[in-house]
Amino acid sequence: MCDLKLQTTDYFVSDKNAVMVADRHPQPAFPPHRHDFDELVIVWRGNGVHILNDVPYPITCGDLFYVNAEDCHSYESVNGLELDNILYCRQRFSLACDWDALLPGKHHDQSARYWRLSTPGMTALRQEVDTLAAECMKTDDISLQLSEAQFLRLALLAMRFRHAPDSTVLSDAEQLDLLLMALRASIAAPFRMEPFCRRHQLNPRGLKLLFKQQTGMGVNHYLRQLRLCKAMDLLRHGQETIGEVAALCGYEDSNYFSVVFNQCVGISPRHYRQRFQKSSA
Structure with missing residues (x-):
């Protein structure tokens, strides 16, 4: 059952912000829920079980995954789990780029939304998330544009550094x-x-x-x-x-x-x- 639904109005600073960062340090166990925004999730430390649309995934440091609006997901068996949720509303983006290719959406199979980050990749994205977290708390026009531009940079770096969980080839081994x-x-x-x-x-x-x-x-x-x-x-x-x-x-x-x-x-x-x-x- 997925009766709980998280609303954009509860997490975004204003109705103009396209991106927000919700840090979960730690991430507690959380019951099944949906939301009306999308998420890019990066796991920094610890471990747990993420259940996405009734499929369980063990997660730990270096895991990166995309959760779409209306997905039903929850966190169970958490142990020192630390992660960042980068929340975004696709309909609020103003930059002209191929967001669907950058952020696997509802037309992508669920298996195509789970990835791994190498240690250098985690270091690179950690800096980007910290910068974005500070910028997205502002609502002036320049900050709104900077937040979206910063998120675009983060999404591109995620594509550069991510690899499939069962990949047999690593650029940095x-x-x-x-x-x-x-x-x-x-x-x-x-x-x-x-x-x-x-x-x-x-x-x-x-x-x-x-x-x-x-x-x-x-x-x-x-x-x-x-x-x-x-x-x-x-x-x-x-x-x-x-x-x-x-x-x-x-x-x-x-x-x-x-x-x-x-x-x-x-x-x-x-x-x-x-x-x-x-x-x-």
Whole structure:
């Protein structure tokens, strides 16, 4: 259910401002809701689960995604999650540019609205967001134009630095990005840290420490979160048996999968599936 709807009048300084920045440091758990504006979301630290139109996504530092007006989304299982919401009203833009190409809209598939930022990309966008946050609080004509121009610059830089979550090619091959991509590719298969580090000539201890500092959780915790989100998606929308779901999510023993799922989600896989089948009936 998505009964809560956030209004532009509650978040924008005036009816002339096209862009606003809402910092969430931290972002608490937030119930399902919609809004009448669009959002560009950048995650700086911590972790959590973002549910967008009934699809769960594990999120952590470096994740960037676009939420369109009328999407239903929520935040769950948050842990030190820090992010910035850049809110924008497309109908208020005055600059003549291809905003639809810059900001994936309602005509783009949901999977095309989730991206990753490298460490240099996060540094570059952090400065832009801070500048925009100060400018968009003003309502004079020059500030309104500067805010939109600053947002255009931010949107262009996001396109320059973003890459697909499962991309196998990185322009700067950052250690954290390499590890996150490897983990995303290991949902159904075992992941072994030592061989991965040898292959990429990385220090296991240093990489684990970096991962913990940036995401707020350990490598195994993040991999478990990825697998559970995949399981939640399959149970909501798929027709696989519980055993098949377990195998697709990297669990050879379906009983152990059920125990882990129950511990983390608070309900068994079977009852979780029944709950969503009933709600969609």
